[in-house]
Amino acid sequence: MAARPSWQGHLKLSLVTCPVALYTATSSAGDVRFHLINPATHNRIRMVTTDPDTGPVERSDLVKGYEVSAGEYVLFDEADFDKVRLESTRTISIDQFVDEAEIDRLYWDDPFYVVPEKGVGVEAFAVIREAMKTAGKIALGQLVLRGKERQLALEVHGKGLVAYTLRAHDEVKDADDFFDDIPEAKADPDMVEIAARIIAQKAAAFDPTRFHDRYDEALREMIAAKQKGGVVSAPEPDDTNVVDLMAALKASLKGAARPAAKKAAPKKKAG
Numbered sequence: 001m002a003a004r005p006s007w008q009g010h011l012k013l014s015l016v017t018c019p020v021a022l023y024t025a026t027s028s029a030g031d032v033r034f035h036l037i038n039p040a041t042h043n044r045i046r047m048v049t050t051d052p053d054t055g056p057v058e059r060s061d062l063v064k065g066y067e068v069s070a071g072e073y074v075l076f077d078e079a080d081f082d083k084v085r086l087e088s089t090r091t092i093s094i095d096q097f098v099d100e101a102e103i104d105r106l107y108w109d110d111p112f113y114v115v116p117e118k119g120v121g122v123e124a125f126a127v128i129r130e131a132m133k134t135a136g137k138i139a140l141g142q143l144v145l146r147g148k149e150r151q152l153a154l155e156v157h158g159k160g161l162v163a164y165t166l167r168a169h170d171e172v173k174d175a176d177d178f179f180d181d182i183p184e185a186k187a188d189p190d191m192v193e194i195a196a197r198i199i200a201q202k203a204a205a206f207d208p209t210r211f212h213d214r215y216d217e218a219l220r221e222m223i224a225a226k227q228k229g230g231v232v233s234a235p236e237p238d239d240t241n242v243v244d245l246m247a248a249l250k251a252s253l254k255g256a257a258r259p260a261a262k263k264a265a266p267k268k269k270a271g
Contacts, residue, residue: 006112007145009090011161013128018121020092022145022163025111032219081147088142088149092163094128097137103153107166114154114161132156194249201253 005021036045049057065073087093092114116125132139132154139154143163151166225231 007143008117009092009143011114011116011125011128012091012093013131013139016124016128017091018124018128019117019119020121020125021115021117022112022143023115025113025162032216032223086144086149089144092141092143092152092154094139094141094154096140097132097135098140100138100155103138103166104172106172108153109150109165109167112163112165113157114163116160129156129159129161132161188246191246191249194246194253198249198253 003023006024007022009020010017011020037043038045049059049062051057063075063077065075067073116122133156141152141154142149143152143165144150145165151168153164153166154161155164
C-alpha cells in the first residue's frame with residue numbers, strides 16, 4: 001500500500017516553483033500498543049463522546065471551540081480553518097539559507113521526505129535541489145502543518161529533500177534555568193585523561209541498526225509468557241553507586257580495552 005502524504009502543495013525558490021508532497025520519514029507502527037481493558041469481562045473499553053446535558057454525540061457532528069471566558073466558546077468548523085489563507089498553507093517558500101551548525105539541535109523536530117509530484121515539476125525540483133547542494137547550506141521556510149505554522153529546515157538527501165520542522169523559540173526551555181544550579185566541580189586531570197582514553201576506545205561510526213529497544217523486546221517477552229500462563233521476573237538493575245571514582249575509571253578503561261584492529265595490507269600500485 002502506497003504511503004499517504006502528510007501534506008501536498010508547492011516548493012518555491014524565488015520565482016521557481018514545483019508541486020511536492022511531504023511524507024513522514026519515521027514510523028511507530030512496530031511499537032507495542034496497549035488498550036484499556038475491563039479485567040472482570042476482558043472487554044475493551046470504548047471512549048464515547050458525551051454531552052453532559054444530552055448524552056452521547058457522534059464525533060462527526062462535533063466542531064472545535066476556543067474558550068474566550070469560562071464556559072463561553074467561539075466555534076470553528078473545517079470551513080472556517082480553510083479561510084485562514086497564508087501562503088505557507090499551500091506553499092513552502094524558501095526564505096533564506098544558513099549553515100547547519102547555526103541551528104541548535106534543540107530546535108530540530110520531526111523529519112519529512114519532500115518528493116516532487118510526477119510531471120513537469122520534476123525538472124524544477126531538480127534545479128532547486130542542485131542549487132541547494134551547490135550552496136551547501138540549510139534552507140529555511142515556513143509551512144502550515146497540522147493546524148500550526150512551523151518553520152522548516154530543508155536539506156538535500158539523495159535524489160530528494162528532507163524537511164525538518166523546527167521548534168519555535170518559546171517552545172525550547174532556557175538551559176540556564178536548569179544548568180545554573182549545577183555545583184562547580186574541578187575535574188582531576190588524571191581522571192579526565194583516563195576518561196578520554198575510554199572514549200577513544202569506544203569510538204565508532206554511527207550505525208542506527210545496532211540500536212534495539214530492549215524495553216520493547218522485554219514487553220514482547222512478557223506478553224508471550226503471559227499468553228502461556230507464565231510469569232516473567234525482571235532482573236535487578238546493577239548498583240551504580242560509585243565510591244572510588246578513580247578505581248571505577250581504571251576498571252572501565254580495562255573493560256573497554258579491546259584488541260587493535262588489524263591494518264589492511266597496502267594495495268599494490270598498478271603497473
